[in-house]
Amino acid sequence: MKNKKRFMIDAHLDLAMNAIEWNRDLRQSVYSIRDRENGMNDKLDRGKGTVSLPQLREGNIGLVVATQIARYVEPQTPLPGWNSPEIAWGISQGQLAWYKAMEEQGEMVQITNGKELDKHIALWFDEEQDNSSKPVGYVLSLEGADSLINLSYLEKAYANGLRVCGPAHYGPGRYAPGTGEKGGLTAMGKDLLKEMDSLGMILDITHLTDQGFNEGTDMYQGPIWASHHNCRKHVQHQRQLNDDQIKVLIERGAVIGGAFDTWMLVNNWVRGVDDPKQRNVYMELIIDHFDHICQLAGNTDHIAIGSDLDGAFGKEQSPFNLDTISDLQSLENPLKQRGYTDEDIDKIFYKNWLEFLSKAWKE
Numbered sequence: 001m002k003n004k005k006r007f008m009i010d011a012h013l014d015l016a017m018n019a020i021e022w023n024r025d026l027r028q029s030v031y032s033i034r035d036r037e038n039g040m041n042d043k044l045d046r047g048k049g050t051v052s053l054p055q056l057r058e059g060n061i062g063l064v065v066a067t068q069i070a071r072y073v074e075p076q077t078p079l080p081g082w083n084s085p086e087i088a089w090g091i092s093q094g095q096l097a098w099y100k101a102m103e104e105q106g107e108m109v110q111i112t113n114g115k116e117l118d119k120h121i122a123l124w125f126d127e128e129q130d131n132s133s134k135p136v137g138y139v140l141s142l143e144g145a146d147s148l149i150n151l152s153y154l155e156k157a158y159a160n161g162l163r164v165c166g167p168a169h170y171g172p173g174r175y176a177p178g179t180g181e182k183g184g185l186t187a188m189g190k191d192l193l194k195e196m197d198s199l200g201m202i203l204d205i206t207h208l209t210d211q212g213f214n215e216g217t218d219m220y221q222g223p224i225w226a227s228h229h230n231c232r233k234h235v236q237h238q239r240q241l242n243d244d245q246i247k248v249l250i251e252r253g254a255v256i257g258g259a260f261d262t263w264m265l266v267n268n269w270v271r272g273v274d275d276p277k278q279r280n281v282y283m284e285l286i287i288d289h290f291d292h293i294c295q296l297a298g299n300t301d302h303i304a305i306g307s308d309l310d311g312a313f314g315k316e317q318s319p320f321n322l323d324t325i326s327d328l329q330s331l332e333n334p335l336k337q338r339g340y341t342d343e344d345i346d347k348i349f350y351k352n353w354l355e356f357l358s359k360a361w362k363e
């Protein structure tokens with residue numbers, strides 16, 4: 001069967017977290033995983049997942065940025081996390097081991113440089129081959145740097161294929177305070193950025209505080225992106241980008257991945273209470289965020305997909321007209337109706353990320 005769907009890149013998925021912490025075998029279809037979780041209630045999103053490898057292939061999403069994620073928490077911190085950086089490192093290494101096992105089975109393939117990227121893209125554009133035989137490519141990213149026990153661990157991580165790091169996540173962080181916090185990068189965070197720069201890594205500014213954003217973009221010499229980030233103009237929360245930040249990112253040649261967490265698509269979403277249908281949260285709301293960035297940029301070069309689907313939430317916190325991640329393909333017509341050309345849609349679906357990576361990894 002030839003695949004007539006457009007190619008897609010999703011720049012933010014917590015695949016290994018779902019495997020290791022949610023105990024999901026992502027080789028199975030989303031529907032099998034939901035069945036398996038029938039009756040479980042240890043997490044809000046049990047039985048409501050939307051992402052797995054077969055659904056990525058079904059959606060012609062052949063390349064993703066996939067995370068390692070493990071937070072360190074001080075005693076009495078309300079956020080979930082691990083009690084020492086060493087434990088967090090261990091969890092992140094379990095996640096890496098899962099990615100490696102998927103590679104050994106031909107389910108996934110790690111992409112770390114321009115040559116591998118070109119080869120992988122050529123494979124996915126080969127229409128003679130069925131998608132079911134193609135490994136899903138992944139660029140390895142660390143979301144929140146807490147698990148790096150010290151900077152020597154960044155070098156170990158780089159040797160294992162890590163190419164992107166976002167120093168912050170939610171809450172206080174060892175390297176940078178994240179969403180919901182105030183203040184700038186810690187001394188360790190500033191050293192981390194210098195080390196990332198010398199390794200030629202990509203800085204993901206997602207989840208930084210406003211001060212952290214300013215410090216990070218001032219300090220960092222190398223490539224910067226915002227893997228999963230919407231606009232504060234439409235959702236009034238520090239988690240989203242304000243216009244000044246968007247302008248800085250445009251100036252730096254960044255790409256901003258539109259996220260599909262309902263909390264990031266509408267104002268005042270109440271987690272665990274609100275219902276996507278009742279709040280009328282549908283996928284196409286992302287186009288308002290895209291439009292706004294395009295107006296500030298004067299072009300369509302800086303928008304793309306960073307869905308964050310199954311990022312510790314499932315269907316209960318995803319647009320009501322999205323059943324699985326493969327439904328992202330249905331954005332094509334609404335984008336056309338909003339005036340985006342064929343070329344613009346390809347840019348949003350994959351070309352902007354592809355170009356960013358090709359440029360970042362030029363020898």
Ligand SMILES: [Zn+2]
Pocket residue numbers: 143206207228308311
């Ligand atoms: Zn995130």
